[in-house]
Amino acid sequence: MLKQSIRGIGASTISGLTAFGGAMILFGKALANLRNLVKDAHLYFEQARNIGVASLPLVLLIGAFTGMVSTWQANYTAGNIMPLKYLGVATFKAVIVELGPVLSGLVLAGRVGSSLSAELGTMKITEQVDALEVLAIDPVRYLVAPRLIAGMVMVPILVILAVFISMFGGFLVANTFMGVGFETYFGEIPIFFKMKDVQVMLVKSIAFGAIICLVGAWVGMNARGGAEGVGEATIKSFVASALLILFSDFFLGTLMF
Amino acid sequence: MISMRGVAKSFRGMPVLRNVTFDVNEGESVVLLGRSGSGKSVTLRNILGIIKPDQGKVIVDNQNVSELDLDELYPLRRKIGMLFQNAALWDSMNVYENVALALQHHAVVPRREIPARVKECLTLVGLGEDSIAKRMPSELSGGMKKRVGLARAIAVFPKYMLYDEPTTGLDPIMASIIDKLIRELNTSLKVTSLTITHDMNSAFTIADRIVMLHRGEIIFSGSVDEVKNSDDPVVHQFIHGDPDGPIKPIYTDHYEKRQAHQ
Numbered sequence A: 001m002l003k004q005s006i007r008g009i010g011a012s013t014i015s016g017l018t019a020f021g022g023a024m025i026l027f028g029k030a031l032a033n034l035r036n037l038v039k040d041a042h043l044y045f046e047q048a049r050n051i052g053v054a055s056l057p058l059v060l061l062i063g064a065f066t067g068m069v070s071t072w073q074a075n076y077t078a079g080n081i082m083p084l085k086y087l088g089v090a091t092f093k094a095v096i097v098e099l100g101p102v103l104s105g106l107v108l109a110g111r112v113g114s115s116l117s118a119e120l121g122t123m124k125i126t127e128q129v130d131a132l133e134v135l136a137i138d139p140v141r142y143l144v145a146p147r148l149i150a151g152m153v154m155v156p157i158l159v160i161l162a163v164f165i166s167m168f169g170g171f172l173v174a175n176t177f178m179g180v181g182f183e184t185y186f187g188e189i190p191i192f193f194k195m196k197d198v199q200v201m202l203v204k205s206i207a208f209g210a211i212i213c214l215v216g217a218w219v220g221m222n223a224r225g226g227a228e229g230v231g232e233a234t235i236k237s238f239v240a241s242a243l244l245i246l247f248s249d250f251f252l253g254t255l256m257f
Numbered sequence B: 001m002i003s004m005r006g007v008a009k010s011f012r013g014m015p016v017l018r019n020v021t022f023d024v025n026e027g028e029s030v031v032l033l034g035r036s037g038s039g040k041s042v043t044l045r046n047i048l049g050i051i052k053p054d055q056g057k058v059i060v061d062n063q064n065v066s067e068l069d070l071d072e073l074y075p076l077r078r079k080i081g082m083l084f085q086n087a088a089l090w091d092s093m094n095v096y097e098n099v100a101l102a103l104q105h106h107a108v109v110p111r112r113e114i115p116a117r118v119k120e121c122l123t124l125v126g127l128g129e130d131s132i133a134k135r136m137p138s139e140l141s142g143g144m145k146k147r148v149g150l151a152r153a154i155a156v157f158p159k160y161m162l163y164d165e166p167t168t169g170l171d172p173i174m175a176s177i178i179d180k181l182i183r184e185l186n187t188s189l190k191v192t193s194l195t196i197t198h199d200m201n202s203a204f205t206i207a208d209r210i211v212m213l214h215r216g217e218i219i220f221s222g223s224v225d226e227v228k229n230s231d232d233p234v235v236h237q238f239i240h241g242d243p244d245g246p247i248k249p250i251y252t253d254h255y256e257k258r259q260a261h262q
Ligand SMILES: Nc1ncnc2c1ncn2[C@@H]1O[C@H](COP(=O)(O)OP(=O)(O)O)[C@@H](O)[C@H]1O
Pocket: B011, B012, B016, B034, B035, B036, B037, B038, B039, B040, B041, B042, B043, B254
């Protein structure tokens, strides 16, 4: 029993490390292809636009609700000991370093990461990737790099956008239910604002963007089997990037504060 | 010239190719026969260097494919055209873009001549109408996809062509048009060809020589007449599609292996 479970842990550690190594190599190859950025610019812009169009409504919605709930909770938890003018600050602090990046990161892992692995996975199992190889067109240059790099640029932008929107969602709740005015809600934020908060948000967004896109691309390019294989890849990429987002959120949080 | 020497390839311990040795000489048209699952497509993938053999050598155009890295493989692959068994069209691009991509990417012809080259190749496979060029792969029948895949492969003027079941899924008239095209590319443009097919009429039309893959080895190599008159029981059964004979219908190689494995 024990022996078996140790062996199991050993095997999954090895496959985890192999996956990590593989993803890093893929990342390196994609970065090397940035030398063709000017020539291939249209491919990158197309992917960036696709990601933006597909995710924007979702990100706005998540942002708004994250802020609304945070404000509501802040008022519920501390409403009788905290003056209402601090509602905005409480929301801001909760949303900017933690809830905004993590919640939108998780949802984007579902939206951007899964569609990346589904798209590349389908192309892999239907031999579309081989068809590029055979025509001497590098699939990393043509398929992976534009999607990966566009994703790594777009995901942090979307996360930051979600954080901004959440402040307005919070204000909406504070104004409607607690009668807090615009200046009261936002007035205290500059006083408690720390550059650190923004730095943490930026670092987390960039890290989550990298995790989502690298996992999605690597899992897609290593899909096997038929349509099932693609389904499996999609689930795998979501679960793996969600876990990695939560782990790295904890590590980045403890490291940076 | 394409030569395979003692090529072996297993997947997860299951041998598919054991000892495959054959040549396709310069300018020759060879047909590769074998049952479904006997490893014909795997053979083509070895020639292209998409997979590497466990043992043996694959030589294409005097280069040892399995020893080349990607930078050396790409120039070699530009000399080889491949028609995939399932066409493998890029489904986010329309028919025109599928055929044009490699022409653009490698600047095979000057930019302004690309539309004419695409049209020429689509016309050769019977898909010359302008309305078809704008269609997406999902709007094509299986046979049409196959023909677009063929147009895409020949567009870049390959010196070698590998066809994986080119006429499967085509009606008999279209099938003979494609057979004729394969033969013409071979005779007038001297394209060295290796074709996988299950269609004996096709095989007899296209082939200078026929080889047969069975149980991971090439068990027969000969001209069309030699195949027709062969008294090798396996070859005889295969080309006549006999239910009785040395090839058993259910207990394929792999099935037996798997049984032995368990
Ligand atoms: N990448 C792969 N991984 C595992 N098994 C494979 C792979 N490619 C082919 N096979 C197996 O090899 C055998 C031969 O396949 P293939 O060459 O496609 O046969 P065919 O002669 O019909 O073209 C089949 O049993 C197939 O399942």
